[in-house]
Amino acid sequence: MASRQGFCRIRRPRPAEWRAVTRLVLRSKAHWGYPGSFLAHFAPGMVVGPRTLARGDCWVAARGRCLLGFVARRRGRLDDLFVAPEAMGRGLGGRLLALARRGGLAAGHRCLTLDADPYATGFYRRHGARLVGWRPSPWPGDPGRRLPRMRLPPANASSPLPARGR
């Protein structure tokens, strides 16, 4: 299944696209203004490998050969959600999140949990997520940093899924 959202097409990724997906993830993360040294430190842990892409619930948004978005869910967890800086603020993040929530619901996971980038918590709150705790950053060499753990409520209850992107 693939769908079109005006400026891009949302479809399943191909495992061979893992380098392009990883580049998108790093570019998106850099949007928050983290120092280069910080990003370089995390880059190895942010590689999205072919096995992840071949697995169940991943989607990419693409315009031609250019990837603009990526979302990955594993069971009841939202593992990744990244939008390219040039595509932010156009509803794509919400659309990808909706797909992951819908997939989770179909697989029997009414709620999704995630460990949010602190800058992205407003986005998730906008979609009905609640802060449920804090967890230490999983990255070595990052002592003291904690990430907000959030829970998205059942998609069909508190926040209706958008039928289409903007």
Ligand SMILES: CC(C)(COP(=O)(O)OP(=O)(O)OC[C@H]1O[C@@H](n2cnc3c(N)ncnc32)[C@H](O)[C@@H]1OP(=O)(O)O)[C@@H](O)C(=O)NCCC(=O)NCCS
């Ligand atoms: C967070 C992210 C996925 C949002 O994607 P996006 O395509 O820009 O978001 P949308 O355009 O779908 O925004 C949906 C709504 O959330 C709001 N929103 C988006 N980012 C927000 C933020 N950082 N804080 C508060 N609200 C935000 C939008 O204003 C919009 O609200 P509206 O419908 O009332 O206008 C994107 O900024 C991103 O990829 N950031 C870098 C990577 C990252 O941190 N990912 C999350 C990892 S946990």
